[in-house]
Amino acid sequence: MTEVGAPFAYPHLRSTDMFQPTQPLLGVVGTLMRSGSLFRAAARAALVLGSLSLARASGLAQMVGPSTPGAISGTVADPTSAVIPNASIHVEHAGDPAVTAFSDGLGHFRVSGLAPGVYDVTAQAPGFQIGSAHDVRVSAGSTAQITLTLAIATEQQQVEVNADALDTSPDKNGGAIVMKGEDLRSLSDDPDELSQQLQAIAGGDPDTGGTQFYVDGFSAGKLPPKSSIREIHINQNPFSAQYDSLGWGRIEILTKPGTDNLHGDYWMQGNNSPWNAPNPFVESQPPYYSYQFDGDVNGPIKKVASWFLSVYGHNGINSSVINAETLDPAFNPVLYTAAINSPSGALNLSPRYDMQWGKVQTLSLRYQYNRNTTDAAGVGQFALESQAYDTHNVQQLIQFSDSQAYNPHLLNETRFQYTRERDTLTPHSKDPTIAVQGAFTGGGSNSGLNHDNQDHYEFQDLLRINKGAHDVTFGGRLRIGRDANYSTGNFNGQYTFASLTAYQITEKGRANGMTGAEIRAAGGGAALFSQTAGNPSVTVTTLDLGIFAEDNWKANKDLTLSYGMRYETQTNINDHADFGPRLGLAWSIPGANGKPPRAVIRGGAGIFYERFDSNAILQARRQNGITNREIVISNPDFYPNTCTSDPADCAAVRQKAPTIYQINPGLRSPYSITTNLGVDKPIGKYVSVSANYQITRGNYQFMTRNINAPLPGTYNPDDPTSGTRPLGTDQNIYEYNSQGEWFGQRLNINGNLHTKHSGIFGFYRIGKIEANTDGLNTFPSNQYDPHQDYGRASWDVRNRAFIGGYTRLPWHFSVNPFLMIRSSQPFNITLGEDINGDTQFNDRPTFATDLSRSSVVHTKWGTFDTDPQPGQKIIPINYGTGPGVFIANLRLSRTFNFGPALPEPPAPPGAAAAATKDGKPAAPATPSPSTAKKEIERKYTFGLGVSAQNILNHPNYAPPVGVLGSSLFGTSTALANMWGNSSANRSINVETFFRF
Known part of the structure; x- marks a missing residue:
């Protein structure tokens, strides 16, 4: 049932800037108690969630078991000390199967239940080289603390796509689009335009459940500013039971956490x-x-x-x-x-x-x-x-x-x-x-x-x-x-x-x-x-x-x-x-x-x-x-x-x-x-x-x-x-x-x-x-x-x-x-008329059978009769075809790096082991051409850019007027502005940015 509330005072509706979640929640609770079926539904929901919590608690009690002999915990970060969430952690000990874990939103991880001994720990994440820590000693009842620094992947490592990358995991479907880093630069910085662009990319139509936005796992809400977005996942794992709608059209926004440095x-x-x-x-x-x-x-x-x-x-x-x-x-x-x-x-x-x-x-x-x-x-x-x-x-x-x-x-x-x-x-x-x-x-x-x-x-x-x-x-x-x-x-x-x-x-x-x-x-x-x-x-x-x-x-x-x-x-x-x-x-x-x-x-x-x-x-x-x-x-x-x-x-x-x-x-x-x-x-x-x-x-x-x-x-x-x-x-x-x-x-x-x-x-x-x-x-x-x-x-x-x-x-x-x-x-x-008395102006003409009638209209989509007669066939719905759309956007930017040099990233995994192979120092590695010419990273970055929407100035027209009685029938009266500046056919923006 639905509650119809009493008229509320007009001034109450004007409190737009006060954050008062308690009063609405009390109103909801009161409504649930007054509405029998709603209260029963809420009770059922609470019972189900409570059962899940009890089951979870019972399961945890069985699975966690007794206290562990030792543990390894630490942080995964990049060379700038920015944390890396969702990195895959592998802990290996001679003769034992590897233990796998993942870093959380702060880049932290913890692996418990380790027997005393010496372990090798590696971490990997997309876009980074594998980082490792060798000979990590775990003592009984203690926790070893380490930091794994992952260097930015070299260009060759970063861009290669090969068969080894194939994965049968449901969230690794090739139909998904994952955008982060430089990929995000091609999108608009305006949240409303960004939303429209992402919907166009996802292609969420009514038959696929439409477009659904999730921000850090939550439905509804406004899109966050682009600067706070870490990754965007589109159409990932479409048949997951975790979501109510089909994944073809699902857009998941992951926001950035803080870092270890300012x-x-x-x-x-x-x-x-x-x-x-x-x-x-x-x-x-x-x-x-x-x-x-x-x-x-x-x-x-x-x-x-x-x-x-x-x-x-x-x-x-x-x-x-x-x-x-x-x-x-x-x-x-x-x-x-x-x-x-x-x-x-x-x-x-x-x-x-x-x-x-x-x-x-x-x-x-x-x-x-x-x-x-x-x-x-x-x-x-x-x-x-x-x-x-x-x-x-x-x-x-x-x-x-x-x-x-x-x-x-x-x-x-x-x-x-x-x-x-x-x-x-x-x-x-x-x-x-x-x-x-x-x-x-x-x-x-x-x-x-x-x-x-x-x-x-x-x-x-x-x-x-x-x-x-x-x-x-x-x-x-x-x-x-x-x-x-x-x-x-x-x-x-x-x-x-x-x-x-x-x-x-x-x-x-x-x-x-x-x-x-x-x-x-x-x-x-x-x-x-x-x-x-x-x-x-x-x-x-x-x-x-x-x-x-x-x-x-x-x-x-x-x-x-x-x-x-x-x-x-x-x-x-x-x-x-x-x-x-x-x-x-x-x-x-x-x-x-x-x-x-x-x-x-x-x-x-x-x-x-x-x-x-x-x-x-x-x-x-x-x-x-x-x-x-x-x-x-x-x-x-x-x-x-x-x-x-x-x-x-x-x-x-x-x-x-x-x-x-x-x-x-x-x-x-x-x-x-x-x-x-x-x-x-x-x-x-x-x-x-x-x-x-x-x-x-x-x-x-x-x-x-x-x-x-x-x-x-x-x-x-x-x-x-x-x-x-x-x-x-x-x-x-x-x-x-x-x-x-x-x-x-x-x-x-x-x-x-x-x-x-x-x-x-x-x-x-x-x-x-x-x-x-x-x-x-x-x-x-x-x-x-x-x-x-x-x-x-x-x-x-x-x-x-x-x-x-x-x-x-x-x-x-x-x-x-x-x-x-x-x-x-x-x-x-x-027709633009209501000819059947249902108060709706969506009646369609028929295909003309007698071209001598004054009600016959000739169009490029056919010859129609605006005064339908018995026996005539009504034209199909959406019988007209409008123009297509072609939009090309382009952004050009230039960066300037200055300030103190950032520390060099650590050596690639295996270098330390190679340097001490058989207990003898190894010959120094010969740098590759890309490494030898690598530019020194600086603390500050300043940039200038220019972007153009519809850079070719191609006119994209909206669907034509479909009312036969209009003199504008068949003509477009507006631009098909899918996103961006509706004032112009082509718009130019200039930008500047600064990072540290």
Whole structure:
């Protein structure tokens, strides 16, 4: 059940900058206790998590066993003393099998249970040479302390890709993209643009679960500043039972911990309108600009803790371009273009603290404050200046994690996140909204005044047991959300006109003193009027729980099997038991005559569920006919009055039953069944390729239906009171249900190319997706036959390609390219009219059979009849094909190193042993050419750079207008701005940075 709260005082909604997690949490607890089913769900969740904790405690008691004779602990770091997390540690003793462990987020490790003796310890991590410590003596009951320093891999070691690198581990799938170091330089430094770029790279479409962001293992939340990002993992381990969604589209952000020495960097970037290529849809633009800064500083706190602080800021003016068709003072249709400046600002502050607590425990605490403001948002394309509104958003979060490595085979991690978000949206005008299909949207914004207070709590507990050939992980995630929303959306009312011609006739008639009935008789008049009134305040509380267990079993050196099960449930719907099995395998093809494996064959399958969105729950509770009443009137004759401005005009219709939203009692959680077959293969020394073929089917997908719309064939558009409705009343009932479906298949090809001075990575995808829904807010064109809309999905882009990377040039120059290519995107061709009485303007024309009819329209996509006749075939959904996209970005930078020289890295592993082989000194090693010419590393680095977005100035157009009644039909009215500066077709940024 969902709680509908009492109206809360307006001032309470303005406390946007106070961090008060206690009061919302008490409100959630109170709601759980007042709501029977919600309380029972929470009790079940607590019972399950408590059982897991008891089982874990019992397991630990058995596995940890008695105290160990001795131990080795230490830190793994690079030559600059920056710690290296997740390094693989191997401890060897003559005659005994090696013991393996991993460094934690602070670079610390500990290996216990060692018998007294002498050990050799090695550590390795991607991008570094292997580091080692020999003859480490362990005494009974004591701990030997060591530091392992890993030198940066030489260029040859760093870039080679060979068959030895093939791995059958599920998280080493070749279809994954791992970006760190210089790879990150090709991405935008703006968090919003970075988010959009990562989504484009991940390619997360609805049929793959969309795009999901995880920051240090937590869902939701804003992206951290780029300076605080250590690594980005994309599409890794797609069939893991740990995650609720398919991994094709999962983006995992790992932030940086502190280091053993004081380090920092600062970056600033600026853009100014004279440097850019103008937007082709407007003749002149007012000046605009933007500047951004990003910096961090970090260091140690004694020997057991570290800190990291990052700050990001943005300020600027964006130019939004209006490209619409309106009426001049003489009521003649004219094209209207204008550029409207929209100031915006952002601030992101994120400190982090990590601490080694005792011998087995690591604690991490991270806080993030994010504030974004925008003035005159909501303007552009068809939306005129009067549609503008201002936004103010503040999000704060606290993340806490506790990692406990009881021994090299047992790791437990407990996580908690609290997110507090406060949003305010204030429209510039309270006039009724005027929406003219395919032409413009004027009047005031129908979003209304909006204050949204959200509080989210996330609890996770993961236990990993590595024993022999099995790597078992199980755990759970509990999320509780509370949304207190104040909205006057559509309180101002909205008029919808089917065409600009109807609006023109209406305005001319009003100027000539004609009545509403006379205007309609002349072919004018609005097609629809809607207005909402009532209580603007609604509060919703939600809870969802996910529990999983999985095992990665290395059956032999060539075969790894992964299998797991996930259970999910949530409140507010009646579907409470969703089981998602997961299966994967990886088999390495053995090489001939004892050579390394030639390739790895991977397969996987799984069932993945989607949660019901809290925004829909809010809408259902608000628009239930009691909290709020929405009046929807077809063919109103009282334009431009509203039920508020002139109650007499609405006196008769106030008796009309309100339009309501409701959740179908039988609504189910949508799920997709996905199978995958792929191969990972190295080609030579520098290239690796991965190919994956997927088949996905989605069942019980969300959509919305008007379940009391007029039955097909009974409605006459000229008589809004006509039509036979199944419930016997003229009430519109919008119901959320799960009658959608889709089916897709695609081929993904990923590649990596590395040479001595360059690295390039990218992918190519070809696929086909068919569906009858675009998501929860999709209405079918035929409310009684959703399958009529089954066809090409709106996101069915057949071909996509992405290339990114870096190139190191002489004299300390470097280049970072970024290329995104996308083939044509479909768009829907509609009439712009409601011809079946369901209050939706998504009806499509038919293929013309009699070309002599005046309702026939000739287009480059076919010849259509805008007045469908019995027996004619309706054109398929998304029948139009829009333009493709080609975007090439480039960054060029130059660094200057100065200051004291950094200490030389230690000798490569084995050098010390070779120097004392047989007890005699060995001859000094002859340096390789690359070593002899190696440049001395300095303490300080200063850099200058310039970057260009869409450097070729290629115009990328948005999908065309799809309303047949519009004079703009078939033409694009805006740029397809996938990310970046929407003010310009090409933008140039200059930057400077400093590191120490």
